[in-house]
Amino acid sequence: MSVRRVVPDIQSDALEESREFYGLLGFEQVMDLGWVITLASPTNPTAQLTFMTEDRTAPVTPDMSVEVDDVDAVYEAVLAGGGDIVRPLQNEEWGVRRFFVRDPNGQVVNVLGHLGQGG
Secondary structure, eight states: OOEEEEEEEEEOSOHHHHHHHHHHTTOEEEEEOSSEEEEEOSSSTTOEEEEESOOTTSSSOOSEEEEESOHHHHHHHHHHTTOEEEEEEEEOTTSEEEEEEEOTTSOEEEEEEETTSOO
């Protein structure tokens, strides 16, 4: 199992303003689902920020996302380790497979893999 990227997830009602502000720092929009946008560095595409009004397919808004190469294996490891699953593993219509787990600090982590890439 390996980590592909880690992205802070920021709950916001100012998506357009966030896009404009972080654009000044060099970020470009790479995803927009209306309720969630992701901005990335064009020279280092794993340097990303996600802003969302809410998570429309989950009971809570996550605090961060961790993309892994095999989300099913990570899910099984977290279950075996007694992790506090906030949202079970499932596929999303935008091409990811993900679950939410609460870390020891109370932060909600969205663990995901892209479908067709070990998920």
